[in-house]
Amino acid sequence: MTTDGAPAAAPVARLADEFSKLPGIGPKTAQRLTYYLVRMPEEEARALAEAIVAVKERIVLCGVCYNITESDPCVVCANPRRDRNRICVVEEALDVLALERTNTYRGMYHVLHGVISPMNGIGPDDLRIRPLLDRLHGSDIEEVILATNPNLEGEATSMYIQQLIAPLGIRITRPARGLPVGGDLEYADEATLARAIEGRQEF
Numbered sequence: 061m062t063t064d065g066a067p068a069a070a071p072v073a074r075l076a077d078e079f080s081k082l083p084g085i086g087p088k089t090a091q092r093l094t095y096y097l098v099r100m101p102e103e104e105a106r107a108l109a110e111a112i113v114a115v116k117e118r119i120v121l122c123g124v125c126y127n128i129t130e131s132d133p134c135v136v137c138a139n140p141r142r143d144r145n146r147i148c149v150v151e152e153a154l155d156v157l158a159l160e161r162t163n164t165y166r167g168m169y170h171v172l173h174g175v176i177s178p179m180n181g182i183g184p185d186d187l188r189i190r191p192l193l194d195r196l197h198g199s200d201i202e203e204v205i206l207a208t209n210p211n212l213e214g215e216a217t218s219m220y221i222q223q224l225i226a227p228l229g230i231r232i233t234r235p236a237r238g239l240p241v242g243g244d245l246e247y248a249d250e251a252t253l254a255r256a257i258e259g260r261q262e263f
């Protein structure tokens with residue numbers, strides 16, 4: 061027991077508990093990470109803690125495309141050389157990074173921050189679908205590329221958005237097949253992703 065009456069292991073248990081809240085981290089991994097940190101040099105642990113705080117203090121969502129960014133609007137939205145007539149709709153900010161790495165696509169983005177997933181209680185209103193429609197209404201946008209992941213929920217989400225956009229008369233496309241079915245966009249290799257975006261097809 062420490063002087064305040066808390067067991068000495070409380071900080072360890074607390075850290076393990078925090079780790080176990082992260083996606084893909086079970087109780088065993090949470091413990092392993094915690095004991096790794098206990099043995100880590102103090103300056104390294106401090107650097108990690110500061111990096112976590114910096115992400116929360118400095119990262120915001122772009123007010124135009126909802127990409128994660130340090131400045132609002134984000135670098136893509138603020139770049140005058142991007143093609144403003146095209147919007148590529150993706151599930152997560154990581155998908156923007158993956159597409160940017162291909163150096164193929166020069167248009168704008170719109171990040172949904174998830175997919176429609178009734179099983180997980182996520183409906184259209186939980187995603188950034190309404191702001192997408194607001195961007196499209198009365199705009200000069202010529203094409204919307206629905207680049208959700210090629211799995212059941214991704215397809216259903218694209219279908220839902222397609223039905224909302226269709227009355228606006230804007231061209232709607234999808235990345236070409238060739239992306240691994242059931243896989244995530246962010247894990248596709250650059251060449252595959254570049255081919256899929258370049259060879260996009262009418263929805």
Ligand SMILES: [Zn+2]
Nearest residue numbers: 122125134137
């Ligand atoms: Zn943006």
